[in-house]
Every structure is written in structure tokens, then in C-alpha cells.
Amino acid sequence: MFEAENIRAIADKVYELKLTGDTTEIVRPGQFVNIRVIGKYLRRPISVCDWDSESLILIFKVFGEGTEILSRIKKGEKMDILSGLGNGFTVIETDKPLLVGGGVGVPPLYGLAKKLIENGLKPNVVLGFASAKDVFYKDEFESLGLKAYVATVDGTMGTKGFVTDAIKENNIECDYFYACGPNPMLKALCSELECSGQLSLEERMGCGFGACMGCSINTAKGIKRVCHDGPVFFKEDLLWK
Amino acid sequence: MEVNMKVNLSGVELDNPIIPASGTFGFGEEFKDLYDLNILGSISFKGTTREPRFGNPTPRIAECPSGLLNSVGLQNPGIDAVINEEIPKLSKYFHKPLIANISGFSIEDYAFACEKIDKVEQVGIIEVNISCPNVKHGGMSFGTSPESAAEVTKAVKEVTTKPVYIKLSPNVTDIAAIARACEAAGADGFSLINTLLGMRIDIKKRKPVLANVVGGLSGPAVFPVALRMVYQVYKAVSVPIIGMGGISSASDVIEMMMAGASAVQIGSANLVDPFICKKIIEELPIKMQELGISSLSELKPDF
Structure with a gap:
């Protein structure tokens, strides 16, 4: 059981929710939790943005009824959560790591940024959003001492266009990348960045812990479940068919 | 009052009537660290076919009021991998008789896979x-005509040689x-x-939520339909029935x-x-006490 500590809007329809509870099952950035939402049958999977020994931070955008209900949660409310799901990112020691997040794909990269810094690495950060009103966590990444570049599709902040445009415009070099965001963004990164990397995928899930086979994908290493064998996969293993 | 939860299915005695349903429990791997699987009556493992299958394209899950739709489409590693890899793994932490769920696309497929699994x-x-x-061919089409x-x-x-239970479709x-x-x-x-x-x-x-357009509804939403059909089949035959469809509590079981x-x-639960x-x-023995039920195997519709 977790308890809602604080919830605040940080961008258009985007909320940052701080929870307290037993976080021992979260061991790597890129893992997710699965939240029971009153009035909905299936749980809602949300990636962990940041965590410590007794609290965690989740960021979500209101897309449908489930996230709408979640956005109205009050401080002190108890929450039924399955924690520490999925494999998460593996820290690879390289000179020029790059973090690329798109929309609600940004949150898990914040926890990863902190983990990379702990390992003495200093990644560049590129964040992509639709418009300036959607931008969040640029300041938080910069507070970690990292350079955070922004791309917006309508050009209202940073580079006009996609994350790949921001990478080109700012001549950002990288020898390894970590990414989370919509599939078209991930595909573009895989084809435009020559280096290797890790990508966190999104797929509609049933259970979130590998039992129902709802979220399977074909990979170079056979059939994998996004929830249990992922959500983070190595670039080389993705088939993108 | 002492309560007895034992039940008997065609000579196979179960410690209790609780069996995870096929397709919601894999081969037990994802649950084995959560609790001792040997408390279960049995396990009906993931639907197995002659050949390995990926199943349908994703998305293959959709939320519904009090339930979900799935269009997984029988993803499984095939009968040989199930016999040589999955069952030996499961045997390490589950020591009771298993229920082998078998699917097919032709009469020969069913016979082929069942003959193999019968030897386990x-x-x-x-x-x-x-x-x-x-699935487009086979599957439900075999279950919709007598x-x-x-x-x-x-x-x-x-x-x-083993007891054969036929899993029936409600779409009839x-x-x-x-x-x-x-x-x-x-x-x-x-x-x-x-x-x-x-x-x-x-x-x-x-656009349809499911890539396959249609899928199967399960969860508490279907419980009254399942209950009605179990009752109808009970009245029509004299062999045992394993009931399922939205069961989520000891009260539902009873x-x-x-x-x-x-x-x-x-299943879905x-x-x-x-x-x-x-x-x-x-919860079951507590509920039995409350309702004055001493033995589950005595429960029958007397109406």
C-alpha cells in the first residue's frame, strides 16, 4: 500500500504525484508501477520518475478516464500499487551518453540521469514535446547540472521539430543513447543515431507482470513481453517491423 | 465446525476447488515467488498448440466496465517446448496434478497434441x-456446433487415457x-x-482498440452469464463441470x-x-463456516 503525499500539475494535463510507501522492489530506473484505479478494472502502468527508500515520484498525463480519476487523487489517499515491475535501464559506461525523452516518455530518464551521474557520467538531455505548454522537467534536469535541449513540434520552445532535429541543430554528439517516448520517435532515433542504445517501449498491458501475454513483441531474441522482459530493450534486439 | 474443501474431478482429487485459469497464469513462473503454488487445487496452464505461436498483433488488451477484452490469440511455445521445458520447470515448484489446456486448428492438431500431453x-x-x-481457423469454430x-x-x-474435459464457448x-x-x-x-x-x-x-478488431470478454462482467451456462450444462449432463467466468471471491466460488x-x-482476477x-x-473456509457449509463437494443446485 502506498499513500499519496502530494500531487501538482506541471504542464498541460500533466501531473507529478509523490507517494510514500515501501519502494524496496524498485531497483533500477526505467521500471514501472501498476496502479489500481477505483472504478476501473485493469491497473494503470506508470513509469517511475524518481525514488528513494520511502517515497517515489510518478508523472502522468491525463489521456483517458483512468488517468483522469488518478489526477483527482487527494493527499493521504491509500493506493493499491504493484511496484518494481519490468527490467529497467542498464547503465553502460561511455564518454558521451545521451538521454532522449518524448512527452510522457521523459519521466524515467530523470531517475536514469541521477543514476548515470552517480556513476560519474554526464549525459546530454534532449526532450521533445508538442508545444511549450506541454514542456516539463527541463529545469529539473538542469538542476542536476546537465544541459537539457528542448524540441517542440510547433516551435514554441527550443528547436522547431522533433528530438532528432534538436540533436542535429545543436550538434549533439553521443556514443550511447537511452530513450523513452512514442514509437515513431524511437524508430527515428534508431535509424539516425549510429551508436548503440536502450529504448523503453510502451504497449497496452493486461497484467503488467508477464502473466497474460497481452503486450508481446517479436525481437531478435524471440518473443518478449514488454511488461516483464522489457520495457527497456537494446537497440540491436528490436526489429521495428 | 470442520470444513472440507476437497473436491474430485473424474478421480483426480483436489485439496480445494481453486484452479488458476488457462491464459492468466502462464506456466506459473510469474507467480511462484509470490506464494507457494502448492496451496492451489491445480493449475490450468497456458493454452498449448502443436506449433509455437506469436498470436495476434498488438494492442491485444482493452479495458471494459468490470472486465477486459483480450485478443492474445494463443501465444505459446508449442507442445514440444511445453513438454520439454515448461512442465519440467513448473514441476520444481508445483507438485500436484496439472490441467493441460490444448488448442488446435484441425482435428489432427488436437489429437496430435493431446496424445503427446497424455504421456506426461x-x-x-x-x-x-x-x-x-x-483465432481465425479452428479454435471456437469447433465449439459452436454439436x-x-x-x-x-x-x-x-x-x-x-486421462480424463478429457472440453472447454466450451459461450458464443452459442x-x-x-x-x-x-x-x-x-x-x-x-x-x-x-x-x-x-x-x-x-x-x-x-x-478505430477499434484491438488490432484484431474483436476479442474475448472476461472478468466480473461475464459472471452471471457463466453461472447461467454452468447451470444449464449441469442440468444437461452427468459429468463434472469446472465453472469459470469472472470469479473474484470466495462468495463467487460458492x-x-x-x-x-x-x-x-x-482467470482475469x-x-x-x-x-x-x-x-x-x-477466505473460503471462513465463508463456508458463515454459511454452514461443511463440505464443498456437497454443493449442488437443488432447483
Whole structure:
């Protein structure tokens, strides 16, 4: 059981929710939790943005009824959560790591940024959003001492266009990348960045812990479940068919 | 009052009637660290076919009021990998008779896979799935006419020695007629119900939520339908029935057994609460005490 500590809007329809509870099952950035939402049958999977020994931070955008209900949660409310799901990112020691997040794909990269810094690495950060009103966590990444570049599709902040445009415009070099965001963004990164990397995928899930086979994908290493064998996969293993 | 939870399915004695349903429990791997699987009555493992299958394209899950649609489409590693890899792994932490769920796309497929699984010692019951709504050929089409259902039953009975339970589809006009035909062809029992064919549309995208367009509805939403069909089949045949469809509590278990089921399977509930089978097994004796039920196997519809 977790308890809602604080919830605040940080961008258009985007909320940052701080929870307290037993976080021992979260061991790597890129893992997710699965939240029971009153009035909905299936749980809602949300990636962990940041965590410590007794609290965690989740960021979500209101897309449908489930996230709408979640956005109205009050401080002190108890929450039924399955924690520490999925494999998460593996820290690879390289000179020029790059973090690329798109929309609600940004949150898990914040926890990863902190983990990379702990390992003495200093990644560049590129964040992509639709418009300036959607931008969040640029300041938080910069507070970690990292350079955070922004791309917006309508050009209202940073580079006009996609994350790949921001990478080109700012001549950002990288020898390894970590990414989370919509599939078209991930595909573009895989084809435009020559280096290797890790990508966190999104797929509609049933259970979130590998039992129902709802979220399977074909990979170079056979059939994998996004929830249990992922959500983070190595670039080389993705088939993108 | 002492309560007795033991039940008997065609000579296979179970410590209690609680069985995780096929397709919601894999081969136990994802649950083995959550609780001791040996508290379960049995396990009906992931639907297995002659050849390995990926299943349908994703998305293949959709939320519904009090339930979900799935169009997984029988993803499984194939009968040989199940026998050589999955069952040996499962045997390490589950020591009771298993229910082997088998699916096919032709009569020969069913017979081929059932003949193989019949030789696996730990298999107690063969559950023949003639009701998967998520595959284009075979699957449910065998379960929607009495003639083809009986044909599959007969073919499987000819090549097996273990009790054969036919898993029936609710997507039919007269489930009792199909059950009677299977019983006449030698079925030792029935499992019901499989999922109800359904569909959802994403009104923003103006497209079906499921890539397969349609899928099978399960969860508490289907419980009253399942209960009615178990009752109808109970009245039509004299072999045991494993009842399933939205069961989520000890009360649901008792209700399903009062409709004529000799044991039950828990499906969708495992997906939202991975501890649900353990909770139900712990809750069951308390509920029995409360209702003055001394033995579960005595529960029958007397109406």
C-alpha cells in the first residue's frame, strides 16, 4: 500500500504525484508501477520518475478516464500499487551518453540521469514535446547540472521539430543513447543515431507482470513481453517491423 | 465446525476447488515467488498448440466496465517446448496434478497434441479448448456446433487415457446441446465458459482498440452469464463441470458451485491481483463456516 503525499500539475494535463510507501522492489530506473484505479478494472502502468527508500515520484498525463480519476487523487489517499515491475535501464559506461525523452516518455530518464551521474557520467538531455505548454522537467534536469535541449513540434520552445532535429541543430554528439517516448520517435532515433542504445517501449498491458501475454513483441531474441522482459530493450534486439 | 474443501474431478482429487485459469497464469513462473503454488487445487496452464505461436498483433488488451477484452490469440511455445521445458520447470515448484489446456486448428492438431500431453505423468486432466474466439481457423469454430465438438472429443478420446474435459464457448445458441453431444462422444467433464466475443472502439482515433478488431470478454462482467451456462450444462449432463467466468471471491466460488460446478477456475482476477487465488483459498473456509457449509463437494443446485 502506498499513500499519496502530494500531487501538482506541471504542464498541460500533466501531473507529478509523490507517494510514500515501501519502494524496496524498485531497483533500477526505467521500471514501472501498476496502479489500481477505483472504478476501473485493469491497473494503470506508470513509469517511475524518481525514488528513494520511502517515497517515489510518478508523472502522468491525463489521456483517458483512468488517468483522469488518478489526477483527482487527494493527499493521504491509500493506493493499491504493484511496484518494481519490468527490467529497467542498464547503465553502460561511455564518454558521451545521451538521454532522449518524448512527452510522457521523459519521466524515467530523470531517475536514469541521477543514476548515470552517480556513476560519474554526464549525459546530454534532449526532450521533445508538442508545444511549450506541454514542456516539463527541463529545469529539473538542469538542476542536476546537465544541459537539457528542448524540441517542440510547433516551435514554441527550443528547436522547431522533433528530438532528432534538436540533436542535429545543436550538434549533439553521443556514443550511447537511452530513450523513452512514442514509437515513431524511437524508430527515428534508431535509424539516425549510429551508436548503440536502450529504448523503453510502451504497449497496452493486461497484467503488467508477464502473466497474460497481452503486450508481446517479436525481437531478435524471440518473443518478449514488454511488461516483464522489457520495457527497456537494446537497440540491436528490436526489429521495428 | 470442520470444513472440507476437497473436491474430485473424474478421480483426480483436489485439496480445494481453486484452479488458476488457462491464459492468466502462464506456466506459473510469474507467480511462484509470490506464494507457494502448492496451496492451489491445480493449475490450468497456458493454452498449448502443436506449433509455437506469436498470436495476434498488438494492442491485444482493452479495458471494459468490470472486465477486459483480450485478443492474445494463443501465444505459446508449442507442445514440444511445453513438454520439454515448461512442465519440467513448473514441476520444481508445483507438485500436484496439472490441467493441460490444448488448442488446435484441425482435428489432427488436437489429437496430435493431446496424445503427446497424455504421456506426461504430472498431467491429471486434459482440457480441450474448442472455444478460443481469437483465432481465425479452428479454435471456437469447433465449439459452436454439436457435430464438430463431438468430433474433436471423439478424436481426442481415442488417443488418450486421462480424463478429457472440453472447454466450451459461450458464443452459442444452445450450450446444453453441445455439451450433450460431447458427453455422448466420451467427454469426461466440461470447463466453461471461455470468453464472450466483444469489441471496443477508440472514439478519438475512430478505430477499434484491438488490432484484431474483436476479442474475448472476461472478468466480473461475464459472471452471471457463466453461472447461467454452468447451470444449464449441469442440468444437461452427468459429468463434472469446472465453472469459470469472472470469479473474484470466495462468495463467487460458492455461488458457482451452487450452480453445479465441481471446481472453479480463476482467470482475469489473477491479472489485477496476483495474490487473488491465495486470498480466495484463505477466505473460503471462513465463508463456508458463515454459511454452514461443511463440505464443498456437497454443493449442488437443488432447483
